[in-house]
Amino acid sequence: xxxxxxxxxxxxxxxxxxxxxxxxxxxxxxxxxxxxxxxxxxxxxxxxxxxxxxxxxxxxxxxxxxxxxxxxxxxxxxxxxxxxxxxxxxxxxxxxxxxxxxxxxxxxxxxxxxxxxxxxxxxxxxxxxxxxxxxxxxxxxxx
Ligand code: ATP
Ligand code: GLN
Numbered sequence: 001x002x003x004x005x006x007x008x009x010x011x012x013x014x015x016x017x018x019x020x021x022x023x024x025x026x027x028x029x030x031x032x033x034x035x036x037x038x039x040x041x042x043x044x045x046x047x048x049x050x051x052x053x054x055x056x057x058x059x060x061x062x063x064x065x066x067x068x069x070x071x072x073x074x075x076x077x078x079x080x081x082x083x084x085x086x087x088x089x090x091x092x093x094x095x096x097x098x099x100x101x102x103x104x105x106x107x108x109x110x111x112x113x114x115x116x117x118x119x120x121x122x123x124x125x126x127x128x129x130x131x132x133x134x135x136x137x138x139x140x141x142x143x
Pocket of ligand 2 (some may be wrong): 044087132136138
């Protein structure tokens with residue numbers, strides 16, 4: 001995690017071996033984001049259709065002048081990606097590069113420490129469970 005991306009306090013994000021990136025993005029940008037992630041060796045991704053409001057929904061609400069209702073929620077896709085610590089910044093940069101339009105409603109990324117990863121099939125934990133065949137670590141170690 002890049003020091004210059006964090007506030008002065010080094011404990012701002014609790015130190016962890018793994019982090020989850022939870023990105024709330026525009027649905028129509030998802031194909032572009034996921035193919036870029038695939039190219040960089042990200043093999044494990046979970047997405048869900050969600051609805052939310054941020055500045056984008058808020059401005060609609062002000063225009064309508066009505067109370068907050070479900071109509072103000074905007075369709076988004078939540079993309080969840082668990083990666084090792086050293087992969088966090090590259091994934092953030094990639095998501096921004098592929099998802100950003102510069103307009104209100106581009107979305108947000110939340111960074112969450114993850115205590116452990118367990119592969120159900122094998123019972124592996126930690127690094128062994130987080131690594132994936134053909135994943136980023138494999139790509140980087142291939143000469
Ligand atoms: P196996 O080798 O047993 O197939 P795997 O590590 O490849 O294990 P899957 O069982 O294929 O994992 O993963 C099941 C689902 O878990 C995926 O479809 C995806 O939604 C989610 N997933 C797996 N790894 C990650 C990850 N690192 N980040 C986010 N979601 C993940
Ligand atoms: N860190 C894993 C690897 O290097 C990839 C994680 C992921 O695809 N979400 O194999």
